[in-house]
Amino acid sequence: MKLSSKALLALAISSITATAYAETQSQDFVPTTLAGTSAQSEAKGFIEDFSLGGTTRNWYSHESKYRGGTFEYKKHGETRTDRNRTNWVQGTILNASSGFTQGTVGVKTELAVYNALVLDRSKRDIKGGSNRTLADSNGDAVDQWSKLGLANVQFRVSNTTLTAGRQNFSSGIVDTIGNRALPSSFEGVSFNSEEFSNLSFQGGVFDRVSPRTEQSLSKFRSEYGNGAETDKVSTLGLNYQPLKSLKTSIFAANVKDFWNQYYFGATHELGDSSVLGLTTGLNYYKTVDEGKKLMGEIDNDTYSLSLGLTHQAHSLTFAYQAVNGNEYFDYLHETNGIYLANSLTSDFNGPNEKSFQIAYAINMAEYGVPGLKFNAYSARGWGIDGTHYTGNGGRAKFAYDGIQSQDGEKHQEYGVGASYAIQSGPLKATGIRATYVEHRGSEFQSDGSIKEFRLVTTIPFNIL
Incomplete structure (x- = not known):
């Protein structure tokens, strides 16, 4: 998937690893001026700029629960338990994208077919349906399935693009x-405007999500809530770079009958970084209930602050995160809408x-092996307290069932990883990533105790 400039900014903001620079980072002010060129004026044509390509990803994960935790699956109608779960899937994306037509208003179309081939089809291994392997109502893996992952039409004037569809x-x-x-x-309508040199605007209205491991579209629901659904998510925001060294992002979203959220x-x-570089990152969310309050009464302030030190190939990062609210810091399921520094295997987002x-982290390019990187981390969470949670104003229905039992809960997580990106040849830009993570939670901490090894290989390809 090709990341837009806005996605790259988002990743920069959410990153907890300092970025290396070849020279001292300028602190100069960046004036806001009109963009120097118009992207639409450089359009090559609908057919002339057509491209066909994609990626294929081999995704393997093995998990083991411990300290009494188990996975469940059914065999011959009987529920069985097991400590282990294995998922192995080959996912392929074939993307066809036209160029923009020439003229004042450019038009472009994008179509992408997603295909999944399940390589481990054992009912015992996959433990029923999940967002890892698609399974039928009996818990058997759907051996192979496809869907339209993207299908949209785009209209561009100058440096502003309107996109409608998936x-x-x-x-x-x-x-x-x-x-x-x-x-x-996501299914809906969005826009992206980059008419200024250091200021851009972005927004959208969406009514459906196409999940990672489902064939059909779904309504939106929350990651940690009670399964309630909504069919309208509206968001609007801007990205602004006031200094060469400083990038900021401000967004608001209305999730109908769930919440209003601000970021x-x-x-x-x-x-x-050749001597010592410092990267500071701040992320803040404010969430309040809205409309029918399907997620209950919410008043939540959550933030993270990270400080990263970089010296040549080495970076060391410290990150602190806090949730101020009697419910989880929650976000939309099937999104990555949690740019918090300590969102790891656990989100560290308890009440x-x-x-x-x-x-x-270490970048081995400094030692003659470009593309090879290693990282390790350790995180601890404490003071989880849901005893003051009252759900829907003290009524019987609770959006976050079981949260009241969390009183002084704590947990810890550590992980190590290695990645390599091939630098040249027919497999150039192929990425291989191996990670091992272990998480241990106290009795009522929601994530439990689990170990996971994951190996992911992603190969990009171009046909036209």
């Missing part, structure tokens, strides 16, 4: 998530939770 979208609240064999996408993110670079992370 599409990717990236912001701090509504963001395509791609951490499985196939990514999610601010900033990342600042200082110094010279009133505080967490701290230390991360280390």
Whole structure:
């Protein structure tokens, strides 16, 4: 998936690993001026700029629960339990994209077919349906399935584009998530305007999500809630770079009958990484209930602050995160709308939770092996307290069932990873990533105790 400039900004804001620069980062002010060129004036034509390509991803994961935790599956109508779960899927995206037509108003179309081939089809291994392997009502893997992942038409005037249909979208609240064999996408209308040199605007209205491991479209629901659904998500925001060293992002979203959510993110670079560079990241969310309050009464402030030190190939990052609210910090399921520094295997987002992370990364390009990187991290969360949660104003229905039992809960997580990107040849840009993560939670902490090894290989290809 090709990331837009807005997606790259979003990743920069959410990153907790300092970025290396070849020279001292300028702190100069960046004046806001009209963009120097018009993207539409450089359009090559509908056919002339046509492209056909995509990616194929081999996605393998093995999980093991411990300290009494188990997965469930059914065999001959009988429920059985097992500590282990394995998912192995090959996901392929074939993307056909035209160029923009020439003229004042350019028109473009994009169509992408998503296909999943299940390589491990054992009912015992996959443990029924999940967002990893698609299974039928009996818990048997759907061996192979396809769908339209993207199908949209785009209209462009100058540097402003309107997109209608099934599409990717990236912001701090509504963001395509791609951490499985196939990514999610959204059905609706959005715009992206880059008419100024350092200021852009972005927004959209969506009524359906195309999940990572489902063939059909679904209504939106929350990641941690009671399964309630909504069919309208509206979001609007801007990205602004006031200094060469400072990037900011502000977004708001209305999730009909769920909540209103507001996001601010900033990342600042200082110094010279050949000596010592400092990257500071701030992410803040405000969430309040809205409309019919299907997720109950919500008043939640959540933030993270990260400080990353970089010296040549090495980076060391410290991140603190806090949830101020008697419910989870929640976000939309099948999105990556959580740009918090300590969102790892666990999101560290329990009611009133505080967490701290230390991360280390090394880029082996400095030692003659470009494309090879290693990382390790350790995170701890404490003070989880849901005893003051009252759901829908004290009524019987609770959006977050079981949260009241969390009283002083704590957990810890650590992980190590290695990645390599092939630098040349027919497999150039192929990425291989291996990670091992272990998470341990106290008795009522929601994530439990689990270990996971994951191996992911992503190969891009171009046909035309």
